[in-house]
Amino acid sequence: MTPDAVDPARLQFAFTAMAHFLFVPLSLGLAVLLAIMESVFVMTGKAVYREMTQFWARPFAISFALGVATGLPLEYQFGTHWAAFARFGGDVFGLPLALEGLMAFLLESTFIGLFFLGWQRLGRLQHLGVTWLLAIGSNLSAFWILIANAWMQHPVGARLNPETLRMELSSFAELVFNPVAQVKFVHTVAACYVTGASFVLAVSAWYLLRGRVRALARRSFAIAAAFGLAAVLSVITLGDESGYELGNVQKVKLAAIESMWETGPPPAPFTLFGIPDEQAMRTDHAVRVPWLLGLIATRSIDRPVTGLKELIAGSETRIRRGLVAYEAGERLRAGERDAQLRAQFERHAGDYGYALLLKRYVRDPRQAGEADIARAARDTVPRVWPLFWGFRIMVGCSLLMLGLYGWAFVASARDRLGQRGLLRAALWAWPLPWIASQCGWLISEYGRQPWTVAGLLPTFLAASAHDAAAVTASLGAFIGLYALLFATGIFLIVRCVRRGPEALSA
Numbered sequence: 001m002t003p004d005a006v007d008p009a010r011l012q013f014a015f016t017a018m019a020h021f022l023f024v025p026l027s028l029g030l031a032v033l034l035a036i037m038e039s040v041f042v043m044t045g046k047a048v049y050r051e052m053t054q055f056w057a058r059p060f061a062i063s064f065a066l067g068v069a070t071g072l073p074l075e076y077q078f079g080t081h082w083a084a085f086a087r088f089g090g091d092v093f094g095l096p097l098a099l100e101g102l103m104a105f106l107l108e109s110t111f112i113g114l115f116f117l118g119w120q121r122l123g124r125l126q127h128l129g130v131t132w133l134l135a136i137g138s139n140l141s142a143f144w145i146l147i148a149n150a151w152m153q154h155p156v157g158a159r160l161n162p163e164t165l166r167m168e169l170s171s172f173a174e175l176v177f178n179p180v181a182q183v184k185f186v187h188t189v190a191a192c193y194v195t196g197a198s199f200v201l202a203v204s205a206w207y208l209l210r211g212r213v214r215a216l217a218r219r220s221f222a223i224a225a226a227f228g229l230a231a232v233l234s235v236i237t238l239g240d241e242s243g244y245e246l247g248n249v250q251k252v253k254l255a256a257i258e259s260m261w262e263t264g265p266p267p268a269p270f271t272l273f274g275i276p277d278e279q280a281m282r283t284d285h286a287v288r289v290p291w292l293l294g295l296i297a298t299r300s301i302d303r304p305v306t307g308l309k310e311l312i313a314g315s316e317t318r319i320r321r322g323l324v325a326y327e328a329g330e331r332l333r334a335g336e337r338d339a340q341l342r343a344q345f346e347r348h349a350g351d352y353g354y355a356l357l358l359k360r361y362v363r364d365p366r367q368a369g370e371a372d373i374a375r376a377a378r379d380t381v382p383r384v385w386p387l388f389w390g391f392r393i394m395v396g397c398s399l400l401m402l403g404l405y406g407w408a409f410v411a412s413a414r415d416r417l418g419q420r421g422l423l424r425a426a427l428w429a430w431p432l433p434w435i436a437s438q439c440g441w442l443i444s445e446y447g448r449q450p451w452t453v454a455g456l457l458p459t460f461l462a463a464s465a466h467d468a469a470a471v472t473a474s475l476g477a478f479i480g481l482y483a484l485l486f487a488t489g490i491f492l493i494v495r496c497v498r499r500g501p502e503a504l505s506a
Contacts, residue, residue, distance in 0.1 A: 004468035005463065005466055005467055005468040005470075005471045005472075006459065006460050006463050008468060008471040008472045008474075008475050009081040009082070009463050009464075009466075009471050010459065011475060012077070012081065012471065012474060012475040012478055013074070013077055013081065013082070014445070015475070015478060015479065015482070016070065016073055016074055016077070016478055016482065017074060017441065017445075018438055018441065019070050019482045019485075019486065020067065020070040020071045020074060021437060021438065021441060022070075022434065022486070023063045023064075023066045023067035023070060023489065024063075024067045024071070024142070024192065025191065025192040025195035025196070025433065025434070025437055026059070026060075026063040026192075026195055026196055026199055027060055027063040027064040027067050027138065027196075028138050028139065028142060028189065028192035028193070028195075028196065029192045029193045029194070029195045029196015029197060029199070029231075030056060030057075030059065030060040030063065030196045030199070030200070031060060031134055031135040031138045031139075031196075032135045032139075032193060032196065032227075033056060033196050033197065033200060033223065033224070033227060034053055034056060034057055034060060034115075034131055034134075034135070035128075035131045035132045035134075035135045036223060036227065037049055037052045037053045037056065037220075037223060038050070038053045038127070038128050038131045039128060039132075040223075041053060041124075042124050042125065042128050048215050048216055048219060049219070051216060051501055052216055052219060052220055052501075053131070054119070055216070055500075055501040056200060056220070057115065057116070058496045059199070059493050059496055059497070061112070061116070062489060062492045062493050062496065063489070063493070064108075064112065066485055066488075066489040068104070069485060070482065070485060073478070075097060078090075078093075080464060080474075081463060081464050081466065081471065081474075082452070082462050082463060082464060083463075083464040083465075084457075084461060084462050084463060084464065085452050085453070085457060085462035085463075087166065088165065088166060088167060088453070088456075088457050088462070089151075089152075089155075089158075089166075089167045089452075089453055089457065090166075091158075091166060091167060091168055091169060092151060092155075092157070092158045092167050092168070092169050092175065093148050093151060093152070095169065095172075095175070096144040096145070096147040096148040096151070096175070097144070097145075097148055099144045100141050100144035100145050100148070103137055103140040103141040103143075103144060104137075104141040107133070107136075107137030107140065107141070108134065108137040108138055108141060111130050111131075111133045111134040111137055112134055114130045115127070115130050115131055115134055118130055139189060142185070142188065142189055142192070143185055146181055146184050146185045146188060147175065147176060147178065147181045147185075149181075149184065149444075150178045150180040150181030150184050150185075151175060151178060151181070151453075152448065152451075152452065152453050152454065153180050153184075153249075153250065153444070153448055153454055154178055154179070154180040154249045154250070154454060155167070155453050155454060155455070155456055156171075156174045156175065156178050157169060157170060157171040157172065157173070157174030157175035157176075157178065158170055158171075158175070159349070160349050160352060160456065162328070162329040162332040162333065162342070162345045162349075163332055163333055165329070165333070167453070167456070179245055179248070179249070180245060180249060180250075183238065183241050183242045183245045184242070184444075186234070186238050187235065187238040187239060187241070187242050187440075188440075190231050190232075190234040190235045190238055191231075191235050191433065191436065191437050191440065192437075193227065193228075193231035193234075194228055194231045194232050194235060194401060194433045194436075195433040195434060195437065197224045197225075197227045197228030197231055197405075198224075198228065198401070198429065198430050198432065198433045199430060200220050200221075200223070200224035201221060201224040201225060201228060201408060201426045201430075202426055202427050202428075202429070202430035203220075203497050204217040204218075204220040204221035204224065204426075205217075205221065205422075205423040205424070205426035205427045206427055206497070207500070208221065208417060208423055209420065209423050209424070209427070212500060213500060213501050213502065216501050218417055221408070221412060221417060221426075222412040222417075224408075225405060225408035225409045225411075225412045226409055226412070228401070228405045228408070229402075229405040229406060229408075229409045232398065232401045232402050232405050233402070235398055236398055236399075236402065239395075239398070240296055243296040243297055244296065244297060244298075244299060246297065247296075247297030247298055247305065250447070250448075250454070251306050251311055252308070252311050252380060252381060252382075252447075253382075253387070253443075253447035253448065254297060254305065255305070255306060255307055255308045255311060256308065256381060256382055256383075256384045256387045256388070256447060257387045257388060257391045257443065257447065258270070258271055258293060258305075258388070259271060259274055259276040259283040259286075259384050259385075259388045260283075260293075260305060260307050260308060261281045261282055261283065261307050261308050261309055262307040262309060262310075263304050263305070263306050263307040263309075263310045264304065264305075264307070265304065266294050266298070266300070266301060266302050266303055266304045266305070267290075267291040267293070267294025267295060267298070267300070267301045267302075267303075268291075268293040268294040268297070268298075268304065268305035269288035269289055269290050269291065269292065269293055269294075270288060270289045270292035270293040270296070271283060271286050271287070271288050271293075271388075272287045272288065272289060272392075273285070273286070273287040273392075274286035274287065274388070276384045276385045276388050278383070278384050278385070281308070281309060293305055308381055308384075311380070311381070312377050312378055312380065312381060313377070315354065315376075315377040315380040316373055316374065316377040318351045318354040319351075319354040319355060319357065319358065319373050319376055319377060320373070321348045321351040321354070322348065322351035322352050322353065322354035322355030322356070322365075323355045323358075323365060323366060323368075324344065324348045324351075325344075325345050325347075325348035325349055325351055325352040325355065326352060326355040326356075326365050326366065327366060328341050328342070328344045328345035328348070329345055329352065332345060350455065351455075352456065353451070353453070353455050353456035353457055353458065354376075354380075354455070356457070356458050356461055357376040357377075357379055357380070357450065357458050358372055358373070358376050359458075359460075359461060360376065360379070360458070360460060361375060361376065379450050380450065382446055382447055382448075382449040382450070383446070386442060386446055387442075387443055387446065387447050390439040390442045390443050390446075391439070391443055393435065393436075393439050394435075394436045394439035394440050394443065397432045397433070397435050397436035397439070398436055400429065400432055401429065401432050401433065401436075404425055404426065404429050407422055407425070408422060408426060
């Protein structure tokens with residue numbers, strides 16, 4: 001791929017991924033809420049809970065279908081726009097993707113059919129089992145996708161073969177129990193639960209404001225309030241755990257999120273507000289909370305949080321070590337079979353990708369000068385301001401949702417759902433979890449740059465051999481197609497809500 005085509009290819013993948021994640025959180029959250037509502041129906045025998053389950057299943061089905069439709073092109077792009085990445089990491093990355101396909105198409109598709117067709121054919125407990133298996137299958141599908149993504153963030157359980165320049169799986173257990181994957185999965189799924197709860201809360205509030213289906217709306221509101229409160233508390237708690245994991249394995253991303261240029265004395269302060277100046281490498285007008293970042297990122301008061309300037313200097317060192325691995329790898333690929341040469345490669349293999357960063361400036365990294373090394377080291381830091389502000393928007397949305405769900409839970413517990421202020425707040429707050437989720441993915445993926453596989457494969461070397469015009473045309477086609485899918489999904493969900501549960505008996 002020509003250099004001009006890399007950015008359109010990245011933009012297309014980002015656009016399709018973010019469009020896909022408009023529907024996935026809703027379907028994941030609603031799947032668990034359906035299981036909870038049907039469980040209450042089976043335990044109490046009250047028909048209103050069965051009606052609730054059947055009604056909320058309709059927007060779930062719409063979001064599920066659109067999630068599948070928008071998700072498939074993401075996987076195809078690995079072969080179309082990112083073929084070099086597929087060759088480099090496909091032996092490892094393809095395994096969780098294959099398992100996700102089995103979970104999505106065998107488990108979810110089977111149980112979603114049984115869910116809708118089984119109301120008259122299955123007993124209560126049998127149908128409840130199907131509903132819970134549907135919810136579990138949805139979560140397992142997300143689990144494997146997030147394992148694949150986490151491997152790109154923190155590539156464990158694999159080794160680089162110097163002769164083929166491909167990653168080879170060395171430990172399936174390490175791949176699955178990647179610490180980044182574990183934190184990412186629980187944090188992301190909890191955020192999806194908040195999204196599903198927010199949708200139910202908002203629609204229920206809309207019905208209550210209009211005096212429609214009050215029995216169903218009040219019960220739906222109460223369940224969504226309790227479930228959403230537990231979920232948003234989990235998101236905030238797991239976000240703290242995610243910060244600790246960043247401090248261990250993704251130091252550049254953490255420092256960029258905090259616009260932290262210097263390594264200061266521990267414990268590091270947390271910057272509430274500031275204006276990052278990337279040219280001068282400083283943060284103007286900073287408002288800081290003492291100790292907070294150090295406690296989040298290191299769980300201590302005596303360990304420092306490394307600043308970007310020191311990390312850039314460290315990247316220069318890694319580039320120089322990577323050049324040793326690059327030289328050894330080139331000789332091994334040329335046919336030399338020296339055990340000492342292979343040992344030299346293995347010793348520095350973890351820095352091999354840093355030498356590849358030089359290919360942005362010179363054809364052969366071994367010919368790079370000091371200025372090239374300095375520029376490549378500076379490239380290891382992504383743009384700071386999108387990460388800095390994206391993180392603060394995400395946290396702000398989470399805190400607003402915590403306040404809303406606390407208010408809604410207390411009002412539901414006291415049977416005071418006639419408060420129009422609460423109902424209006426619940427109605428207008430529905431976009432918050434989507435905004436927070438999109439910001440979270442921006443932080444996760446943009447913060448990984450300049451890497452496709454962190455520390456091993458730079459993004460500009462991961463692309464396919466297409467020209468810019470072809471990729472730009474493809475991007476335009478995807479924007480048009482996804483706009484149509486998005487409009488269709490919104491139309492169907494709005495129509496479902498407007499018709500309401502009364503349409504079930506029509």
